[in-house]
Amino acid sequence: MMKVKVSLRPIVSKINLPTVMKKAILPGDSVERLFIATQVGEIFYIGNGVIRTFLDIRPRVIKLGTSEPGVSRGGYDERGLLGLAFHPKFYYNGLFYLHYSVAGTQGPGALSEPFKPNPCDPGTLNLRWVNRETQYDHIDTVEEWILQTNGQPRKRRTLLQLRRPFFNHNGVNSLNFSPETGKLILTTGDGGSGYDPFNLSQDDMEIAGKIIEIDVVKHTFTNDPPVVTRFNELPAPIQETLTVIAKGVRNIPGISFQRYYNSYIKYVGNVGQDLVESIFSFVHYKPIPVTQLIQASFMNSELDQEGFINFGWRGWEGAFPASFIRGCSANPTLDEKTIAYYDEAIQTSVRRIQPLTSYYHKDPRPDKFGGTALTGVQSYIGNQIPSLTGSVVFTDLARNEGDGSQVKGVLAYTRVRADCKLNDFSVIETDYNFGSQSAYYVSLGSNLDQTRLYLGVYSSMKVTDFNQGTVFEIIP
Numbered sequence: 001m002m003k004v005k006v007s008l009r010p011i012v013s014k015i016n017l018p019t020v021m022k023k024a025i026l027p028g029d030s031v032e033r034l035f036i037a038t039q040v041g042e043i044f045y046i047g048n049g050v051i052r053t054f055l056d057i058r059p060r061v062i063k064l065g066t067s068e069p070g071v072s073r074g075g076y077d078e079r080g081l082l083g084l085a086f087h088p089k090f091y092y093n094g095l096f097y098l099h100y101s102v103a104g105t106q107g108p109g110a111l112s113e114p115f116k117p118n119p120c121d122p123g124t125l126n127l128r129w130v131n132r133e134t135q136y137d138h139i140d141t142v143e144e145w146i147l148q149t150n151g152q153p154r155k156r157r158t159l160l161q162l163r164r165p166f167f168n169h170n171g172v173n174s175l176n177f178s179p180e181t182g183k184l185i186l187t188t189g190d191g192g193s194g195y196d197p198f199n200l201s202q203d204d205m206e207i208a209g210k211i212i213e214i215d216v217v218k219h220t221f222t223n224d225p226p227v228v229t230r231f232n233e234l235p236a237p238i239q240e241t242l243t244v245i246a247k248g249v250r251n252i253p254g255i256s257f258q259r260y261y262n263s264y265i266k267y268v269g270n271v272g273q274d275l276v277e278s279i280f281s282f283v284h285y286k287p288i289p290v291t292q293l294i295q296a297s298f299m300n301s302e303l304d305q306e307g308f309i310n311f312g313w314r315g316w317e318g319a320f321p322a323s324f325i326r327g328c329s330a331n332p333t334l335d336e337k338t339i340a341y342y343d344e345a346i347q348t349s350v351r352r353i354q355p356l357t358s359y360y361h362k363d364p365r366p367d368k369f370g371g372t373a374l375t376g377v378q379s380y381i382g383n384q385i386p387s388l389t390g391s392v393v394f395t396d397l398a399r400n401e402g403d404g405s406q407v408k409g410v411l412a413y414t415r416v417r418a419d420c421k422l423n424d425f426s427v428i429e430t431d432y433n434f435g436s437q438s439a440y441y442v443s444l445g446s447n448l449d450q451t452r453l454y455l456g457v458y459s460s461m462k463v464t465d466f467n468q469g470t471v472f473e474i475i476p
Helices: 290-299 342-348
Strands: 004-015 018-024 033-038 042-047 050-056 081-086 095-101 138-147 153-164 175-177 184-187 211-214 242-247 255-260 263-270 276-282 323-328 331-339 357-360 374-380 391-396 410-414 426-430 440-446 453-458 469-475
Touching: 004 033, 004 042, 018 081, 018 440, 018 453, 018 469, 033 081, 033 469, 042 081, 095 153, 095 175, 175 255, 242 290, 255 374, 263 374, 276 374, 276 391, 374 453, 391 440
Parallel strands: 004 426, 081 175, 374 440
Antiparallel strands: 004 469, 018 033, 033 042, 042 050, 081 095, 095 138, 138 153, 175 184, 184 211, 211 242, 255 263, 263 276, 276 357, 323 331, 374 391, 391 410, 410 426, 440 453, 453 469
């Protein structure tokens, strides 16, 4: 694949960690504005070169960088304001949607110690999440808001309240509208820890580890919907608004749509465990109404899942059976890789879809890179950067150099192949000089017609290190 070089043009700097970047046209306005949501709970927009506050929900967002009271995570966190989506008719109706971790909901977590599967101990392979009302980490909410005629946003209703077992794998850029169905799409991670200890991602009843469509046209004004973890715990009116597109998700930086004749290619990234990061693509899919999933579970019957998307986790990590890695004591230069969930890899081997492309945490090839975690996937159909037109661009948090050098993220791209087979990828080189600062690539965004791309960069891995973010436009 062609080597591509781009420049990064700073748009705004010294902001908190940017989780979502989207463009929208404000009611009564005439131009697209870039909206930036930060993990701590602010939403800004750029107008005439000036940054303005659209909404500040910091008091509503969980205190970040800590677990239970008095215990520190060193400032790293995956909770916060994670999703922002504007209704396709936002210009006319002022509706937008938020996904965030709720203040005051901190719990002790679902397990008392870090989890790692042990193939020699079946007990570690078949854990169950019990005592869910007390053994959880926090609660996430998905809400509908409206921009009132006086210019002030207010919350309209709560769509979902989800109890999460661990602090991580909550998704990011987790709310997007489908141009095909007009429905709101929520992408949820598997609930966290590592290796999906409760196998939530493959369980049809679990909300974790899924891609879910929400029909926001159906007005289910349940004033205070219950806090749930499973679809069958939801009130019937809410169940009827939900369909499930996919399962087998580990963690996911949103979904991107690329127009392709009369349909759309969907791009989804699945963050890896130890080995590999993966980007998937699909055009056709058959979503399953949640009411059907519940009925099949109640009747203990097999549901027809032809056309239902399965990314394979936890049995598969991209194109590989899910493994864990430990150092070889006899030879420190080598690693032992053990297939953790062999039986599940077999069970899901035929049902899962293959990745479009994968990149690895260790890669000896000189023109590639070792990755850390996938943080953004966006279709690009602009012509400003002709060599990228029609491709899917993705970002990795931090290049894994292994030599302790200055940290910098990576931009790369790939394309869908006509024969639908696994494709290679190529690094996109940038000319921006970050100086002595680290540059973690934390998010990727685009404008409404996918002709411009935006990169969110942070100079620290700690969300408690404030005002260290910069948003760039990616330009020729």
